[in-house]
Amino acid sequence: MKKMLMGAVATAALMMTAGVAMAQAPAPSTALTTHEIKPGFYVVEGNGGNTSVRVGKDGLxxxxxxxxxxxxxxxxxIKAISPLPVKEVVITHHHADHAGGIGEFEKDGATVTTNVGLKAQLDKGYTAANNFKPSQPSKTYDKTAEVKVGGASAKLYHFDPGHTGGDTLVYFPDVKILAGGDEVNAGTPNIDFPFGGSLLGLQDSLAQADKLDFDTVVPGHGAVTMTRAEYEAYRKKIDTVIARGRAAIKAGTPKEGLLAAIKTDDLGWNLATPQWNAPARLDVLYAELSK
Ligand SMILES: [Zn+2]
Structure with a gap:
């Protein structure tokens, strides 16, 4: 009886605390869902690619x-995760569903860092739907860079052109998490060949990332996180598509028949979409796998 009473009091106290916390925190957007992945590391899901948030002592x-x-x-x-200011923003590639807020975050006072190849794609004239053109980054790097906020570190790597010509993989060594942008996709991946992407480059980039010590991956789309084992399985699927494509071309398959000749039902992928069969993409894929 006494135990039950204590339990009831504790529960009431907890509910009050939760009520106060809820009243003080800004209401999170209904379109977005926040997931705590590890202490100090969150993924905000929805409205485009996944967004990772790493909390440092004095900023994000x-x-x-x-x-x-x-x-x-x-x-x-983000404010519902932490009231600290966003100090550093990293953009994994130029596509509008990842780069849509560059200008606004810069106006808010954050430094936005991207690979130099991302800037090159924007200079080339990338314009997404509704004539939207992402703003230019505040800082660029070539092969590798590091951003630090209040004891939290993010290492940026551009190993090779993959999903686009300006990809960045973001590695958080202290929490062993890799944010892969669209080089990693829990659904069917795609390569933006007209904007510098390469399937062979993607294979190499993922192989180099494999040397990093992480246990969790944030893909660009399709899921909030992947385990290391799921990441390895994803890499194997990329290898399989390349091997099957090369074999089909060797056997005399013409460009028009290439995607149909690459079996992907056992991989759970669908390549019969404009993301793969648009001529500007297929031409480059065929040339790349013919080498
Ligand atoms: Zn993309």
């Missing part, structure tokens, strides 16, 4: 900024 590191127009909602979700 954010990876990817979602679709154009999504800035206010994303900031609401």
């Amino acid at each position: 590191i954010v990876v990817d900024t979602k679709n154009p127009g999504g800035h206010d909602d994303l900031v609401k979700s």
Whole structure:
């Protein structure tokens, strides 16, 4: 009886605390869902690619900024994680569903870092739907860089052109997490060949990332996280698609028949989409696998 009473009091106290906390925190956007992956590391899901948030002692590191127009909602979700300012933003590639908020975060006072290849894609004239053109980054790097906020570190790597010509893989060594951008996809991946992407480059980039010590991956799309084992299985699927494509070309398959000749039902992928069969993409894929 006494135990039950104590339990009831404790529960009431907990509910009060939760009520106070809820009243004080800004209401998170209904379109976005926040997931705590490890202490101090969160993924905000929805409205474009996954956004990673790493909490340092005096500020935040954010990876990817979602679709154009999504800035206010994303900031609401980030403020519900921590009231600290966003000091560093890293953009994994130029596509609008990852780069949509570059300009707004810069206006808010954050430094936005990207690979130099991302800037090159923007200079080349990348324009997403509704004529949206992402803003230029504040800083670029070539092969590797590091951003630090209040004891939290993110190492940036551009091993090779993969999903695009300006990809960045973001590695958080102290929490053993790799944010892969769209080089890693829990659904069917795609390669933006007209903007510098390469399937063979992606294979190499993922192989180099494999040397890093991580146990969790944040893919660009399709899931909030992948385990190391799921990442290895994903790498194997990329290897399989390349091997099957090369074998089909060797056997005389013409360009028009290449995607149909690459068996992917056992991989759970669908290549019969414009992300693979648009001529500007297929031409480069065929040339790459013919070498
Ligand atoms: Zn993309």
